[in-house]
Every structure is written in C-alpha cells, then in structure tokens.
Amino acid sequence: METLVGKAKVLHEALPYIREFHGKVFVIKYGGSAMTREELRESFAKDVVLLKYVGINVVIVHGGGPQISTTLERFGIKPRFVGGMRKTDEETMHVVEMVLSGDVNKDIVALINRHSGEKVYAVGISGRDGRLLRAVKLNKERYFREIGLPPPSEDVGYVGEIVGVNVDLINSLIERNFIPVIAPVGVGEQGEAYNINADIAASEIARYIKAEKLIFLTDTEGVKDEKGELISSLSESKARELIEKGVIREGMIPKVKSALKALESGVRKVHIIDGRIQHSLLLEIFTQEGIGTEIVHLQT
Template sequence: MEKTIEKAALLMEALPYIQEFRDEIVVVKFGGSAMEKPEIIEAVLRDVVLMECIGMRPVIVHGGGKAISAKLETMGLEVKRTGGMRHTCEVTIDVVDDVLHNEVNSHLLELLAKHKAKAQRVSGKDILMAEKLFVKDPETGEDVDVGFVGNVSNVDAEYIHEIIEAGVIPVIAPLAKDKKGHVYNINADIAAAKIAESIQARKLVYLSDVPGLLSDPKDESTLIHTIKVHEVEEYIADGTISGGMLPKILSAVEALKVGTKKVHMIDGRMQHSLLLEIFTDSGVGTEILAD
C-alpha cells in the first residue's frame, strides 16, 4: 500500500507541471551515446509519447553522428574533423542523408508507432535553409572549408506547426538546403535550437550522454543545476563550457533570447530523465534560464 501511495504522491507532484505545460511545444534533441542502446531509445520515446498523451506538443530533432561514422568506416572513407566538425564531401553528404533518413529516422518512427503515437518524418531539407559554415582551426585560428556543413538561416515554422496542430509528433533529421539546392549537414544541437526559436517552443531539451553541465567533466557530482545567460561567458572563459558543449550552450542562449523560456540539458541514459526533469520539483540535469 505504501508504494501505491508513493505513486499517487508522484502524480500529484507532477499535476501543476502538467497543467502549466498543456498545449505547450517542447523540442527534444536526442543524440550522442544515448542513441546507441535500444533500451535507452525505447525509454526516451515512451517518455515523449506520455508527454504527448497528457497534452504537451513534443517535437523530436535527432542526431546520428556515430551511425554516420560507422557507415563511413565500413565504406573505407576517412573521417576528418576540424573544430569538432566532420569534413563533408559530396560522397559523405550522400551517406549522411541516407543514414539520417533511412536508418535513424525510420527506426524512431517505427518505435513511436509501436507505442501507438502518430509521428511524421520531417526532412530538414524541406524546412531548413542553410548557409555554408566555415570552421575556425583551433591551432591556426584560420577559417577552414569543411565542405557541405552549414548553419541554419531560416526555418519553415508554419509547416512544423501544421504537423503539430494535426496531433502528430514531427521527427526531424538535421539536414538543410541552400538557395542552389545543395544539401548541408547541420549540427543537431544548432538545428534544434533554431527550430525551437522559430516555432516559439516553451522548452528546449538536450538529451545526451552526460548528466548536464559539470564544473569538473570527470566528476558527475559537480553538476551545475542552474545557469543564467549572463553567466555563460564566464563559464566559457574558465573552460567549464568547452568542446562539444560549446555549440550546445551557445545555441541554447540564442533560443532563450528570442522567447524560449527554458533550456534543459539532461542525461538520456538515465531512465525517465525527460519526465523527471520536466515534471518534478528537483529535476535531474542543468537548466539554462534567460536573465
């Protein structure tokens, strides 16, 4: 009986959050090592389905970097990076396109259908406009042409809203096209933030393979629970925010500046971390707030 009462108490703790976030859009970016284990993928998607069932409007933006690297390796193609960005030639962008759509996206749609959720594949090529990205070499400081890698210059927010209003979960692959029709690979963190900005999402959630922002990357007990936008520069200067965390945080800041209320960074490997962060008083990751 005590366990039953505890479950009821948890539901009551979630009630005000369920009421507050009903009909609100939440962009969930899913990537990193969190996408390697089938049981983790399944658990995250079940959380997303529950969010949709209780009235929230989830939008999924997924990565696929490790699956892409594995495919390139089987083809005997070298993976070269500058500043963390994969060099992407014409052959590579075709592989990226194939893996993101026909492997990663298709698999997520199958699992969502298994849990009786209505979901729709959305290719970033149809909704994201790209501009070519030059990456600064960390050693020389020079701008490097890394091929078909881009930033997002525009988002077709109306199309995404149409899908959401139809009661369907958009599942978005992070690719984009430029004005000439060339396809570009987009960092999924950046794509998620730009989409959150454009569709005026209430929340943006980054699910990855770390608990959140750590003051000591080697010590998970040093989790920073809350940071505000004005603190970001200080954390960059002292090295707390660096490497792959940098584009994630900077894109989050841009989303917060134009209306997203809160950005969460949580560990997708933890069972139900998505629900715990959104629907409990304590949360489990790092939240980034506007000033």
C-alpha cells in the same frame, strides 16, 4: 495499499506541470550518444508518447554523429573533424544524409510508433522536406568569433547554418497530433543538402516555433565544471568563461551557445539532461527537483 496511494501521489505531483504545459511545445534534441542502449531507447519512446497524450506537443530533433562515423568507416572514408565540426565533402554529405535522414530518422520513428497507439504518430522528415530547414554554407569566421575560439583555416565543406524554418509545416503536423521527428539536414537555394549541427538545428527550430522548452538529451549528467562537478544552473558569463578555459568543449559548445541564443529569442527554459538515466525526460518535466543543467539567461 500504501504503495498504491504512493502511486496516486506521483500522478498528483505531476498535475501542476501538466496544467502549465498543456498545449505548449517542447523541442527535444535526442543525442546520438544517448540513443544506444535498447532499454533507454524504449523508455525515451514511451516518455515522448506520454508527453503527447497529456497534451504536450513534442518535436524531436536527432543527432547521429557516432552512427555517421561508423558508416563512413564501413565505406572506407576516414571521419575528419575541424574545430569540432565534421569536414563534409560531397561524398561525406551523401553518407550523412543516408544515415541521418534514412537509418537514424526512421529507427526513431518506428521506435515511437511502437508505443504510440492509434491517436498519435511520429512522422520523420528532414530539413529538405517542405524546405523545413533553409540553409546556407556556414560562415566559419563568424561562428568561431561568436564562441570565442580561433577559426580553423581549413574549409569544412557542406556544413550549413540555418537561415529559415518552415514553421507552418511543423505547426500543421503538431495540430493534427503528429510528432515531428526531424533529421538535421538543411536545404540550400538550389536544393543542395547541408550538414547541420543537431544541437543548433534543435535550438533554431525552438526559436522559430517559439517553443516553451528546449531539452538536450545527451550522454553526460549535464554541464560540468573544472572539477568535473555538475553545474545545475549555468549563466551566460559562466558559460563564456568555461568555453574560454576549455572546460566546456567539443559537443558541449554548440549546446550551450545555441541554448543561450534560444533563451534570448524567447524560449522559456533550456535544459541539458542525462539520456542515460531512464525516464530522465519525465523527471525533468514533472518533478520539482529537476535534473541536469539548466541554462539561464542572466548576466551575472
């Protein structure tokens, strides 16, 4: 009996959060590294469906870096990175699109729809569908100036940056109870494809649709300091310092930088959480304790 009452208490603890977030939009970046283990994939899908059924509108943006590299190698193309960005020539762009908009996107859609019931469905689209993510070639100089690192001299090819988001498309899907699952491939003026960093895509989407929360599900506990300890609340100045010192590096840089930009544009909360913990999404959203790193927009 006691355990039964305990279960009721758990639901009760969630009530204030359900009340607060009902009808709001959460953008969830599902990292390529967090989507590997089968039981974690299942718990992610169930969490997403649960969120939708309690009235929280989820928009998923996924990565797929490891999957792209594996496929490139299968085709005999050596993956190359310049300043943390994938060097994307035309051939690589084909593979990026094939893997992201094809394999990875449809796997996630199928996974969610196995648990979705009859009232909600995941729908997979890429930034080229409905000109969802309008892009231009990345301005490398500005990008690196903004993160405070020297720009690499080498050209990165079809790496893009977002200049517009088709908000109507996302909102129409949300309104009809669909869960958009978005592959971060952008579309240029002439319809050409651009490889967009998934963290930045998630954050731009959150900005444009004025999301309540942006959550990065990744393969580490959160942002760690020089001692390797988890930082539970990270401010802008601390983030800048840690990037300069090389403590925040590689895949963590676009998360932190784009998180700050999202907060500046009115996204209420940004969290970086561990996708390797089962139900980490629910723990973050429905409990007081919270997990991972919250990025805060405070000049301290």
